[in-house]
Amino acid sequence: MKGKAWGENHDEKSEAPVLKLFRSCLSTGGSYPMKKPPYYVTDARHFLDERGLTPDNIPGPAKKFSLFLGQIMEEASLKPPGDNIETSVKCRQKPGRKPCPGKILAHRETKESPILWKCTHCGAGGEIHKWQGTQWDNSMETVH
């Protein structure tokens, strides 16, 4: 008679929030049906360690995702609130396993608002909260 399988080693105590986020992105974005594009609600501070920097010890795909959002924040924060911004960021989705040809549009209502973003092509999108004051916040430099 076998004992219970306690062999699985769950080491989640030191998991960074970005990894959890990344995992949830994988589960929604990995092979989602065409009909429902993913929507990512993110908090910019989850991509930063306690020094306010991007952690080095995260997997490549998670890092790419944080760079993707970082680029959106940088470009969106450069423009005044209320503008619709066409960023230079390309969509990362692969609906039907083909890379999406869309570009990312961004928008923020006011200085305090989250940055909303959306793909021009597949409809994937999301919102980035608490981006103000992060390393990606360029809005200070444009005020004046």
Ligand SMILES: [Zn+2]
């Ligand atoms: Zn797209």
